[in-house]
Amino acid sequence: MPVPHTAFEATTNRALRVFLHGLPGVDEVGARTRAQDLATRSIKTTAKREAIDMAIRMVDLTTLEGADTPGKVRALCAKAALPDPADRTVPKVGAVCVYPDRVATAVEALRGTGIGVASVATAFPSGRAPLEVKLADTRRAVADGASEIDMVIDRGAFLAGDYKKVYDEIVAVKEACGSAHLKVILETGELVTYDNVRRASHLAIHAGADFIKTSTGKVSPAATPPVVLVMLEAVRDHHAATGGRVGVKPAGGIRTSKDAIRQLVMVNEVAGPDWLTPDLFRIGASSLLNDLLMQRTRLSTGTYPGPDYYTLD
C-alpha cells in the first residue's frame, strides 16, 4: 500500500507509473458490494432533515449548455441565492457552475449573496485542446471572478500511460488558478475501471487538486456510487498519509434526494464526518435541487406539493 508519506516530487513518467501502479488494486465486485451495502442505510426523520439541508449547501448548481444565455445564467443565480421563495429558512447552495464566458454574468448576478462562481475550463468537456488554450481559458475565468475552476484531465494521455502529461497540466492549471480553488474532473466514465479511478484520483491529488470530481455530466456513466466510494477512499488515504484534506465532487446522474443522501452516507462512513462540509464535498447537479426542496417541504408539512410550486431555473 505505497501511499507516499510526503508531498509528491516525482516528475518523470517512470516515477509516476511506479507510484500509480503500486497503489493497491480495487476489486470491482467488492467495491460494488460495499456501495450497495451503504445504500441500504435508512435515513429518517431528524437525520433526513439534517441531510437535506446539508445536501442543499453542497449543491454546485450547474448549467452547462451550448444554449446558456445571460438570462438563463441570471435566473440560475437567483435560484441559487433563494432556492425556495416560499421558505426563507432554506440554506443557500454551495456555488453556481457555468462556462467561462458566462462567469462575468454570474459574478454580477451573485454579488452580495456570498455564493461563489465555479467555472468549467480547460476546453471542457473533452479537454482536447493545446495547453495554452486551456490555460487561457482558465485565466480568463479567474479574471472574470470565478472562485473555483473545474478542469478536465487529459483522459487520452492518461489511457496512453502518459501520466506526466496529465500531471503537468494539472500543475500548470493550478498555477493559472491563483487563489481560485481547483477541482479536477477525472471523467470516470471514460477511465472505466476502478483501478484507473484510484490512480487518476491520486495523480490529481498529488498534482495539487483541491477537489477531485467524477465527471463532466456529458458522459455516461457518471457519478456511480462505487466510483465515488473509490474517490472517497483516495482522499481518506491521502489524509492518513499526509494530513492534507482534498474534497470530492460527484457530478452527473444525482437527481433525487435519495441519491444525494446516499452520497452523504458514503462520505460519512468512508472519508468520515470531517468531509461533511461544502468545503470538502459538493454535488454537481441541476434538477436535484428541486427534489431536495420538495422533500424538505414534505418533512415539515407532511405533504408533497406539486412540482409547479418550485421554480424551474
Place this chain on the structure above:
Amino acid sequence: MIFDYAPAPESRSVVRLRDTYDLFIDGEFTPAEGGGSMTTVNPADETELARFAVAGEADVNRAVAAARRAYDTVWSRMSGAERGKYLFRIARIIQERARELAVLESLDNGKPIKETRDVDVPLVAAHFFYHAGWADKLAHAGLGPDPRPLGVAAQVIPWNFPLLMLAWKVAPALATGNTVVLKPAETTPLSALVFAEICQEADLPPGVVNIVTGAGGTGRTLVEHPGTDKVAFTGSTEVGRQIARSVAGTGKRVTLELGGKGANIVYDDAAVDQAVEGIVSGIFFNQGHVCCAGSRLLVQESIADELLPRLKERIGRLRLGDPLDKNTDIGAINSAAQLERIRELTDAGEEEGAQRWSPSCELPSAGYWFAPTVLTGVSQAHRVAREEIFGPVLSVLTFRTPEEAVAKANNSPYGLSAGVWTEKGSRMLWTAERLRAGVIWSNTFNKFDPTSPFGGYKESGYGREGGRHGLEAYLG
C-alpha cells in the same frame, strides 16, 4: 459535522406471536404428551417471546411414525414434478411472508434485520426454489438413472441461522422424496414453527414435514431413533462426535456440518479496501455466529502495520444495537450461555498474551451483547487460534511466505472455510489448491448460494449440502 442516523426501527406489528407453540406432527399442531415446555427470549432485551412444547420420546415416536407413513403412502410415490410444485409453493409463500419471517428471526435470534431481510430470508426462498427445480430432474444429477430416496430423515439444526439451516435440510430432503422430522434449536424455535404454518398453507401432505421442539434431550432421542434412515446435523463438533458414535453400525446415512476456524489469508498485493470489508464481513457477519466465519486473519507481515489501522477504523464504524433498527450492523449474542463462552475464550486469549482491542461502543444494558473484538499478537499455540469462539472475535496472525500462509491455515483440526485475498490470479489458484477447507472464497467471504455445495474437511464434518453434491446425501 456529525451525521447522526435517527432510529429506523422495522415494525414488530407484522409478527403475531402466540403465547405458546405446540409441536407440528402429521400436519397438525399438537401438544407434547408430557406437557413439558420451555421459553424462548429475545436476546436483545431478555424479554420472553413465547413458550414452546418440549417433545419427549412418545412425541418423537409419533413424529417418526407420521413421517414414515407419509413416506410410504404419499411422498415417495409422488412424481418429482408434483413434489416440485409443493416446493415452489413453499418458496413463494416464504417470499410473500418475507418481512414477517425477517422480523421474527431477528427477534428470536438477535441478528440485525438488515441480515435477516437481505440474506437469511432471500436465501431460504432461493434454497426452496433451487431444490424445487431438481425434484423432477434427479435422473440427470449424475447419481444413476433412477436414484431413490432414503426414507425418513432426522434433522437437527443450530440457532445461528434458524430458518436458513432449516431450508438447507428440508428443501433437499423433500425434493429427493424423503420425509423429515426436524428439531430446531431451543433458543430459536419460532421461525421453524412459522414454517410449519407455511407447510399447512401450501397443503403439504401431513407427515412430510414434522417439527419437534425441545433441547438436547429431544435432539438425542430423535437422532437415536431406530425408525429413521438418515441423520443430518449442523452444530458443534462435540455433539457431532456423539451423533457419529450413536449412529455407528445402524446403517443410517449421516451428514455432519460442524465447527470451523476459518482462515482469511491476506497477501501483500490484495485489494486492501475490499480485503478489509471481507475481513469485517468474515468475522462480524451475524455476530460471528457462523461456522464458516473467517475467525483467523492471516495477514502477510509486510502489510500488517498498514492493514490493521484500516481494519480498526472500519470496525469503529460498525453500528451495534437494536437488531430491529435497519441501520444496525451488529446485533445481540444469541444466549447467555454463548455470551459466557465468548467471554471466557476471549479472556483466555488475553491471558495467553494476545492484545485485545475493541472500538469504544456502548453496549445496551439489557440483553446479551459483546463488542466487536480484535486480538492481535496471536500465535498458533493460543486457544483463540485453535478453538472456535463463535462470536465477534477476530484473531490476527501474520505470515511471511505463501507456504507459511497455507501451512498455518491448514494447521487446524477444522477445515470448513477459508478466504484468500490477492490480485494475482496464479497465487490465488496456487493457494486454493493447497488449502484443506470445504469452501474457499476468492477475494470475498461469506457468500452463499444454493447451487454451491457446502461442507467441511476433518473435524468440520462430512457430507455436502447444497448444489448437485448436496442431493447425494438424500439419495441411495
